[in-house]
Amino acid sequence: MTGFQIEWIVIVLIFVSWTCLNWRPVHNLIPEIHLGHGVGTLALYFAATEEKTEPATPHRKQEARKKGQVAKSNDLNSALVLIAVIVVLYSIRGYFGENISTYVKYILSQEMNTALNSTRFFDLYKLTLLFSFKIMAPILGAAIVFGMLANFMQVGMLFSFEAMKPKLSHINPIEGFKRIYSKRAFFEFFKTILKIVVIGLVVFNLVEKAFPQLILLFNMSLMKSVDYIAKLLFRICITATVAYFIIAVLDFVYQKWEFGRDLRMSVDEVKKEMKQTEGDPQIKAQIRAKQRMMSMNRMMQSIPKATVVVTNPTHLAVVLKYDDTMEAPQIVAKGAGYVAERIKQEAAKYEIPIMEDKPLARALFKSSEIGDFVPVDLYQAVAGVIAMIYSLQKK
DSSP states (O other): OOHHHHHHHHHHHHHHHHHHHHOOOOOOOSOGGGTTSHHHHHHHHHHHHHSOOBOOOHHHHHHHHHTTOOOOOHHHHHHHHHHHHHHHHHHTHHHHHHHHHHHHHHHHHTGGGSOOOHHHHHHHHHHHHHHHHHHHHHHHHHHHHHHHHHHHHHHOSOOOSTTTSOOGGGSOHHHHHHHHTSHHHHHHHHHHHHHHHHHHHHHHHHHHHHHHHHHGGGGSOHHHHHHHHHHHHHHHHHHHHHHHHHHHHHHHHHHHHHHHHHTOBOHHHHHHHHHHHHOOHHHHHHHHHHHHHHHHHHHHHHGGGOSEEEEOSSSEEEEEEOOTTOSSOEEEEEEETHHHHHHHHHHHHTTOOEEEOHHHHHHHHHHOOTTOBOOGGGHHHHHHHHHHHHHHHHO
């Protein structure tokens, strides 16, 4: 079978899998004769509002992550672990051959000529166990490291005990039946078929090309034959695993897309989540209004102790306080529009002097906040106003 034929078979299988996954029967839930009636219109309205068209919010993604629900491809983990194990096996094949030959020689030369008793059996058991650990340690180490690395690359650092909690739905036969005949189950089935076909064709193609050389192995020495077979097996395994890795990467992309689609929200869900996380906009507006009212009440309470009110005269009002113990005059209240009118009313009520100075009122209003002292560049202008107030009070 040529490479061109293999490519066409893979393309056809991918097309069939994609078609089956995206096929959906069209159901007309509401008869056309009822669409003009109130019930049909109401049903269409609720169907539209419940349709999950909005992408998942960061809060929903975070909640799903806390529950252990993440986009992950198990095939990608397996592919990376297989590649690591195959590379380690091929790299230390001399180490394997030397240790295995040493162990076999010891068994044949020492243990076969010694009577077996409980003590010798226990010593042989410890020796075999130590030998097995020595042989398997590099493979197990590579599998563990690359398995953890593959998980970290996909989902990052994540510890969730929610996914380990027992759920009654896992033992519910109806839910199990739904999972067996779900779209995800069909996808996994076609993915398995695709892996078998692609990897099988890759292996068959390599063996077919190497078959003439395999026939000539009988004319080679034992060491050359073993070396050739080891290299051929490594080539077959690494090529098949790379093909598996490519399928796993495509599966990971699909899993992320499917996970994002499953997390989609309806418009109503987005609104409810915004109310839960950020608060109801109407309630927030009421809170801000109350805060502004409390702030204005605090300003009004500071007016009776003020020294002077500088006005625009109709749009702005800035309240200043100064006595001999203060280093500089302080702005205790200010406002524009309605607030300015309230300030002037309160000042008139407590007989606080009101001075009209448009440039000074604008400069104070823009340059300072409530509680600030008068800026240095405005000292002279403010001192003139306060001096005028003191002179009027003496008269």
